[in-house]
Amino acid sequence: MYHEETLTVSFDYESFDDYEMLAARFGVQQPEDGTNYRTKDRRKPKRKSPQQEVAELADTPNALEEDFRISYTPARYEAIWLKESLQPFFTQALLEDVLALVKGGKEANVYLCKATPTMPTPYIAAKVYRPRQFRNLRNDKMYREGRELLSGLGIPIKNQDNREMRAVRKKTTFGAELTHISWLMHEYVTLERLFGLGAAVPAPLGAGENAILMAFVGDRYRPAPVLHGVTLPPAEARRLFEVVLHNIDLMLQYGMIHGDLSAYNILYWEGAVTLIDFPQVTLSESNHNAFRIFQRDVRRVCEYFASQGVSSDPQRLATEMWAKHVRLAPDRTVQDRE
Ligand SMILES: Nc1ncnc2c1ncn2[C@@H]1O[C@H](COP(=O)(O)OP(=O)(O)OP(=O)(O)O)[C@@H](O)[C@H]1O
Ligand SMILES: [Mg+2]
Numbered sequence: 001m002y003h004e005e006t007l008t009v010s011f012d013y014e015s016f017d018d019y020e021m022l023a024a025r026f027g028v029q030q031p032e033d034g035t036n037y038r039t040k041d042r043r044k045p046k047r048k049s050p051q052q053e054v055a056e057l058a059d060t061p062n063a064l065e066e067d068f069r070i071s072y073t074p075a076r077y078e079a080i081w082l083k084e085s086l087q088p089f090f091t092q093a094l095l096e097d098v099l100a101l102v103k104g105g106k107e108a109n110v111y112l113c114k115a116t117p118t119m120p121t122p123y124i125a126a127k128v129y130r131p132r133q134f135r136n137l138r139n140d141k142m143y144r145e146g147r148e149l150l151s152g153l154g155i156p157i158k159n160q161d162n163r164e165m166r167a168v169r170k171k172t173t174f175g176a177e178l179t180h181i182s183w184l185m186h187e188y189v190t191l192e193r194l195f196g197l198g199a200a201v202p203a204p205l206g207a208g209e210n211a212i213l214m215a216f217v218g219d220r221y222r223p224a225p226v227l228h229g230v231t232l233p234p235a236e237a238r239r240l241f242e243v244v245l246h247n248i249d250l251m252l253q254y255g256m257i258h259g260d261l262s263a264y265n266i267l268y269w270e271g272a273v274t275l276i277d278f279p280q281v282t283l284s285e286s287n288h289n290a291f292r293i294f295q296r297d298v299r300r301v302c303e304y305f306a307s308q309g310v311s312s313d314p315q316r317l318a319t320e321m322w323a324k325h326v327r328l329a330p331d332r333t334v335q336d337r338e
Helices: 016-026 050-059 076-091 163-170 173-196 234-253 290-307 314-325
Strands: 095-104 108-115 123-129 204-207 211-215 266-269 272-275
Touching (some): 076 108, 095 123, 123 173, 234 290
Antiparallel strands (some): 095 108, 108 123
16 A cells, blocks of 8 residues: 555656756756756866765665664655655654655655654654645645744744745745745644644644654554545445534634645544645635635535535535634625724
8 A cells, every 4th residue: 555665756847947956955966968957067077066975875775774764765856855854753752764655745745654652653644845846836825814924833923024024025035935834834733723622633743844743544554545535335424524514613613724625635544534734724714715715625525425425505504604603704804804
């Protein structure tokens, strides 16, 4: 079930600039033939840069073993990225090993990891965000409205005039880095909050600048499938539909909308569902699109359950939940009222 040996993530270097950025950040060499990429002054005698040396090291099998010994065999580019993102968790003695790649997604790769004995679960899912420039970013602008910029510690950066906010507004490289960290921290902080509220989400177990750790759903040999590929017996479908609706309702009660909920972001394991993938969570009272986003979440969930024989009226469900929990009419925000 797991991709033990092969790399399923692919970096789409569509432009030379992207490649160059990757090279700069991860210390990899440009391809020698230079066919697909613009090469810089090739006539200069080449002295090995520290980056090149790192790249060559990364090319050598087991080069990373010195201080980052893992069972999973990453590909060359992935190795450096993985080490940079996960090493802090090894140092903090949260992780003992990386066992397999579970899935390469649009924004992140999820790995099955072995936890240290001090951790509450034997296996951990590490969601490692791709280097910013190689992610297919969702159009995150719609979701960001009304959300605070979060620091790497998950603390809101409030002062509008400070260096960080200016960098984000001006879209500098530093600003993009902050936006990236904020996006990831939103996912982690949301997980913590929802887990604390008793929602069906994986237990949050650690956060770094480029990765978050959470309880792994599945076992050593098989990750939990997403609901999308699962056929449920009718009684089970009805029961799980109610559980998912309860979780949507609970989130809305506390002002949160998943924002990308569908049968692709719900795991199914041993009769239970687990909601995942929260970076785009939206606040019901601070975003002008909140109701639309909420309706879409409810509709997509209803569509899956309809395919399993549970019919419902998504429009009515969404409107009722909204009326129960949100003080504002759809498309109004607290700011409009002030
Ligand atoms: N806690 C977990 N336990 C087991 N598997 C998980 C866990 N979290 C994520 N996964 C797996 O990794 C996949 C990607 O995770 P997630 O949806 O959070 O990232 P993503 O980058 O948004 O991916 P996608 O583009 O597929 O939506 C999930 O579809 C699921 O198969
Ligand atoms: Mg997902």
